[in-house]
Amino acid sequence: MWHGAKNLAKRIHAASQVKGQSSLSSWLKDIVNHFWWCCKTADSYQEFLELWLGLLHHVTNEHRWVLGSCQHADLESGGTQQWLERGSMAHEALKSIVRNKRWLNEVHKYLNFRSTADLESFQNHILMYASKRTAFRSPVFEARLLLAAMDYNYHKDRPELCKSDGSKQYRRLYKKNARRYMLYTRKTSKTYGYIPELQL
Ligand SMILES: [Zn+2]
Structure with a gap:
């Protein structure tokens, strides 16, 4: 699962470096957080997919769609979120990252092994190192994810x-x-x- 998140962060960061896709970097942290939330909330892979793929709607400022809706509360208007335009380069790049088959297979495998307590503990570690209140630049956020993972892995079996x-x-x-x-x-x-x- 840690690899899943790290891999995800890496690919989003790489995509945000491509000309015309820089708006992705402002989404990095939210997307990784959304990934954890989906892992924690979903009871099956099917449910995970539904929650996870909703992200592609959410980033375009679409929170209700034919087959589902976001689970967050109403958004405050005037937020600073950089919404992506449907079909834009950034949105297309995100689509291929989010739907990547190999990555999804890894996640699927991992979902079968998790326990809620472990997941919560891991997510708490991430929040310790990368609080939701502070915005970090991608390299800093990645470094903080790494520190959180080291702390978690080193101490989980104590x-x-x-x-x-x-x-x-x-x-x-x-x-x-x-x-x-x-x-x-x-x-x-x-x-x-x-x-x-x-x-x-
Ligand atoms: Zn939404």
């Missing part, structure tokens, strides 16, 4: 905390999307042991 009787420690978190509490096991603190190596 041991769970146990009480003195050997039972696991749990923590209850309220999930806004699901409108209910979920239980998570507590893990040992992070060590960031890979950072000294990066600084060599």
